[in-house]
Amino acid sequence: MKLLRYGAPGQEKPGLLDAQGTIRSLAGVIDDLAGTALSGASLAKIAALDPTSLPAVEPGVRYGPCVAGSGKFLCIGLNYADHAAETGAEIPSEPVLFMKATSAIVGAYDNVEIPRNSHKTDWEVELGVIIGEKAKYVSEAEALDYVAGYCVINDLSERDFQIERCGQWVKGKGCDTFAPIGPYLVTRDELTDPQNLDMWLEVDGHRYQNGSTRTMVYGVAMLVSYVSQFMSLHPGDVISTGTPPGVGLGQKPPVFLQPGNIIKLGISGLGEQQQLVVAG
Template sequence: MKLVRYGEPGAERPGILDDEGRIRDVSSLVANFTGDALSPASLQRLRNSDLGALPAVEDGVRLGSCVAKPGHFIAIGLNYVDHAHESNMPIPSEPVVFSKAPSSISGPTDDVVMPEGSEKSDWEVEIAMVIGTAAFNVSEAQALDHVAGFCVCNDVSERSYQIERGGQWIKGKSLPTYGPIGPWLVTRDEIADVQDLGLWLDVNGERRQTGSTSSMIFSLAHIVSYLSRFMRLEPGDIITTGTPPGVGMGMKPPTYLKRGDVMTLGIDGLGEQRQTVR
């Protein structure tokens, strides 16, 4: 299934894409796509529903983030060898873990709003996963059983806040609109091999990033298992898993986002995003 949230900011309703790509409103079955609604039992109830009997949503409606109110928005850094090289950082021996504030989350086509004084905002296409059942100290073999589905994330980053201001990376990762999520949450059963998906990102129509999840240093299953040793992952938590090479910081000379730039990005089977920088 492809789960969506549609409508104006703060008033999004839950929906599912039908076989013709139209959104069907499922608010009669689930209030919102938050933690409890992503459990295996809840997802099975949605699978068993008669989508044709549910209201169809008009075309062109705004899409919000495909998950509402995650308790934690966790990120993994330097998870592709070439990105570690272009960042002039050592290849990690264990996953690099940091957080993005949940308040950074926005819809897949919402504007990215740079703060006054921002000079080094950068792009990062990533595959994210959403926890469906709580996970604590789980094995790698069982890790993905705790995942409800996968989605596209643009881990927009203000590099000067991230790198030049001391302390933790969260400062450069958490500005409002710096975490576009969606367009859909694609349930795990629809992805044959999550470690064989292509990723790409363009800025103003020029290709910047091309990669594949097959090139990850740490697989998605490893990441879930690893994180679960240190914290209890809760339903609805979002984990974004690192970006392939091609970020602005790694260009020669470094090239960052400007107001008016347009980012388009996508992942095989998970849809596409488009943001204008304001």
């Protein structure tokens, strides 16, 4: 299933996309795509519904973030072998883990703001993993059982803040609008192999990133298990799993976002995003 949230910021309602591309309202079925609504039992009940029995939503509605109530937004750094090579970094001996502020989360088509005093705002297409069940000390073999589904993420980064401002990566990762997620949460039953997905990103029509989750150093199951050894994962938590090569920092010379740019990105089976870059 392709589940989503639609409506004005702060007033989103849950919905699903039917086979004809029509949004169907899940209002009254679940309160939101959050908490226990993301559990396996809840998703099975939604899957059993006849979509034509649900109210159709008028076309042109805004897509909000595809999950609500995320307590944690976790990110994995240098998790693609070809991206590590692009940046001149060594492949890490275990996953590099950092957090992004949940206040950075926006919808897939919302504007991206360049922060004040920013000179190096960059893009990163990433596969997002959305947790559906509480996970603590889970094994790699059982890890995917705790996943509700997957989504597209643009893990925007301000490289000056991230690298040159005497702090951890979170300074350059948690700015407002730096985490567009969606447009859909695609349930894991529909996406049977998260390690075989093509992914791409363009700025103003120029293709910068053209990669695949096949080149991940650490796969989704390993990452869910790994993170759960350090902290409990809860329904709605998001793990952004790293980016393939082609980021602005890796261009020669580097290329960074400017107001007026249009970013387009997508992952096979998960849909596409588009953002207008504006001054913050």
